[in-house]
Amino acid sequence: MVLSSVLFYAAPSFGGCEITIRWDDDPPYFMNQNDEVIGIxxxxxxxxxxxxxxxxxxxKLPWARALQELREGRVDMLSSAYRTSEREQYAHYSEVIGLVSPNILFIRQSEADNFDFNGLRSLLESDFRLGAQVSVSYSDEYSALIQNPDYAENIEFLPRRELMWRMLARNRLDGLIASKLTGLYEIKELGLSGRIAPSSLVVSNKPAYFVFSKASVSSEFVADFDQALQSMLDDGTFSAIVNRYAPSASQ
Structure with a gap:
């Protein structure tokens, strides 16, 4: 049985086996409900x-700070991290993929009929005002474009999405990038579903991973974690958790 072998091998593989994971208000992945952190x-x-x-x-940490804490080993684990060569220097990546929610460009509903951009490069070559979170990697193309000073004046970097959603609704931004599941959840919670909608521009459809600090977690532990995560996929627990918060999500 997979589970029994995981328990037998993994429990002693990380000393006291106390893991710290970063979270922030990021529904449906992390939410605070009655002083308990819940979410996918x-x-x-x-x-x-x-x-x-x-x-x-x-x-609880903002994303940019969390990456530094992971590098130093003061946080053991992050979720929803895209694979980058820089992060691979200090983070072990879980290899089990269970849910992929594409990064979508969200825009005002009133602009949807006139939206004709088919890529980030053409978007940033226009006068489109893009909101983006600090230190978040949305795609390889995005990471390359933000290094080019020619595009810098068209991007406004902010620490949290809630402010960007409100700026988009008030015509202070023209769009922002977010996971499809997260975006749909947040605009509904903010009462903006009739004003903001996903565009046709898919920024990235790459998987995001659980990652672990190389400074505090061994590769053997990550292998054990992968076995546990795979067992959750196999026995239906993974799907049950996702459907608890996002019933329409495909796995």
Whole structure:
């Protein structure tokens, strides 16, 4: 049985087996409900650690700070991280993929009929005002474009999406990039579903991963985590957790 072998091998592989995961307000992946952190990634992480005989604690951090904390080993684990060569220098990547939510450009509903951009390069070569989160990598193309000073004046970097959604609704931005699941959830919660909608521009359809700090977590532990995550896919627990928060999500 996969689970029993995981428990037998993994529990002693990380000393006391206490893992700290970064979270922030990022529904439907992380949310605070009655002083408890819940959501897709919160529940997946909690279930996987329980199968490994480990405890999981949550540390609230913005994304840019979380990457630095992961590098230094002060946070053990992040979720929803795209694979980049820079991050691979200090992070182990889980190899099990269960859910892919594409990064979509969201725009005002009133502009949808006139939207004719088919890529980020053409978007940023126009006078389109793009909102983006600090230190977030949306795609390889995006990462390359933001290094070019010619595009800098068309991008406004902000730490949190909630402010960007409101700026978009008030015509202070023309669009912003977000995971499809996250974007649809957040604009609904903000009462902006009738004013903001996903455009036809898919920025990236790459998978995002759980990652672990090389400074505090061994590669053997990550292999054990992958076994636990795979067992959750096999026995239906993974789908049940996703459907708890996003019933229409495809796996």
């Amino acid at each position: 990634d919160a529940d997946l992480g909690r279930e996987a650690m329980e199968r490994l005989g480990c405890s999981l604690s949550f540390k």
